[in-house]
Amino acid sequence: MAPTETISSRLVYRQTERNFGSWRTRATDDAFILEAWSEGCMVGALMIMSCVTVANMRRGVLLHKLILLELLLAITHGTFCFMAFEGYGWYLSSTAALLYCSYFLHNIVAWVKIRPFFVEPRSLFQPRTAKIVRRVYLTTLALTIPPMIFQIVNNFLFFNNKSEMYNKIRPAEPLFRDPWWIFTCLALFHVIRKCYGSSVFALIARCPRFGILLAAICLSIVFTLMDTFATLIPQVRGVVNGINPYWKLALIFKCLTDNIMLDDFKTELQRLGGGTNLERDIGPPPSPRPLPRTMEKSSDDHIEVTHAFDAQDRDWDWLDINPPKAIHQPFSISRSLP
Structure with a gap:
């Protein structure tokens, strides 16, 4: 067998042997x-x-x-x-x-x-x-x-x-x-x-x-x-x-x-x-906490509602993190007068 054929066959063998992770080719x-x-x-x-x-x-x-x-x-x-x-x-x-x-x-x-x-x-x-x-x-x-x-x-x-x-x-x-x-x-x-x-x-x-x-x-x-x-x-x-x-x-x-x-x-x-x-x-089922809501009438066609999110409903305790204070988020509701 010629030296070139031996080298070529070895290169092909190594290329095939090192192809074990290429699943697309197989x-x-x-x-x-x-x-x-x-x-x-x-x-x-x-x-x-x-x-x-x-x-x-x-x-x-x-x-x-x-x-x-x-x-x-x-x-x-x-x-x-x-x-x-x-x-x-x-x-x-x-x-x-x-x-x-x-x-x-x-x-x-x-x-x-x-x-x-x-x-x-x-x-x-x-x-x-x-x-x-x-x-x-x-x-x-x-x-x-x-x-x-x-x-x-x-x-x-x-x-x-x-x-x-x-x-x-x-x-x-x-x-x-x-x-x-x-x-x-x-x-x-x-x-x-x-x-x-x-x-x-x-x-x-x-x-x-x-x-x-x-x-x-x-x-x-x-x-x-x-x-x-x-x-x-x-x-x-x-x-x-x-x-x-x-x-x-x-x-x-x-x-x-x-x-x-x-x-x-x-x-x-x-x-x-x-x-x-x-x-x-x-333990008993958790009692529902009614969220406080206040409505203030600022004008005839504008009502402002303040909604307080209860911070105790948040899962902070499993990391031993103190829960934040209650968050009050106001939002407005506008209505058209007759």
């Missing part, structure tokens, strides 16, 4: 169709949930802003299938980094939603148990930051054909991504069982949103398991590890668990009422 038409459908489904669902969140969020409630930010960060990773420019791997990895931030933020939102069950004096849990849960939850969640950063770096190296470490870490991603919000779901199930006894179906009949919430939790866990199996079984894996619709469907239902009820779970249960042990275990 994907079939069916893989493109499936990936495009799943990304379009994810982006559409998250955009609708973002609009619903904006339409229902209240001023000053930090939890609502965190949920909206979680959705917006995740949306960006549903567009890489439609990009094919030079340096495309950097774009894919950058949006994947935002997706990991969304996963971490989802666990923070999950903690904010169950926090009242573990910090308030009237709680289902013993003070010592609640203290241990708070410390373990927040400490272990903080410990997931280094693995996430490491996997973000692996994303950049893999999809730019530099390193295959991503393939080895990808099956373990659910371990530093999902246990916290699953614990949140189990804590919610425990509270519902204690407060409503065996009448969970009565709770769903009373508030269908809880039925949607429970269904979304179960479906998200199912699709997360399917994504894990797809990364471990070569026959199901596909052209590139992680290019599958399962994690996208899991993400949709995971975000739906935050979006279907924007407030924390204790507030939602108190508003719902009807449980046999509800008031004994988590």
Whole structure:
């Protein structure tokens, strides 16, 4: 064999060998169709949930802003299938980094939603148990930051054909991504069982949103398991590890668990009422605070209304921040005289 042919064959081999992260060059038409459908489904669902969140969020409630930010960060990773420019791997990895931030933020939102069950004096849990849960939850969640950063770096190296470490870490991603919000779901199930006894179906009949919430939790866990199996079984894996619709469907239902009820779970249960042990275990429903309104007639055709927004309705306590004083916002109503 001539030296030039040997050198040429080696160059072709190296070029093929270093092409492991370019999934577009290895994907079939069916893989493109499936990936495009799943990304379009994810982006559409998250955009609708973002609009619903904006339409229902209240001023000053930090939890609502965190949920909206979680959705917006995740949306960006549903567009890489439609990009094919030079340096495309950097774009894919950058949006994947935002997706990991969304996963971490989802666990923070999950903690904010169950926090009242573990910090308030009237709680289902013993003070010592609640203290241990708070410390373990927040400490272990903080410990997931280094693995996430490491996997973000692996994303950049893999999809730019530099390193295959991503393939080895990808099956373990659910371990530093999902246990916290699953614990949140189990804590919610425990509270519902204690407060409503065996009448969970009565709770769903009373508030269908809880039925949607429970269904979304179960479906998200199912699709997360399917994504894990797809990364471990070569026959199901596909052209590139992680290019599958399962994690996208899991993400949709995971975000739906935050979006279907924007407030924390204790507030939602108190508003719902009807449980046999509800008031004994988590307290009575919050009494509505009528907002003071004063009307002053300044002229025959002009009425000035002063509306006071109650600062206690704002979720400042979970960050141990003193709430601001009540805000008075005047606005005018003009009417035509007959």
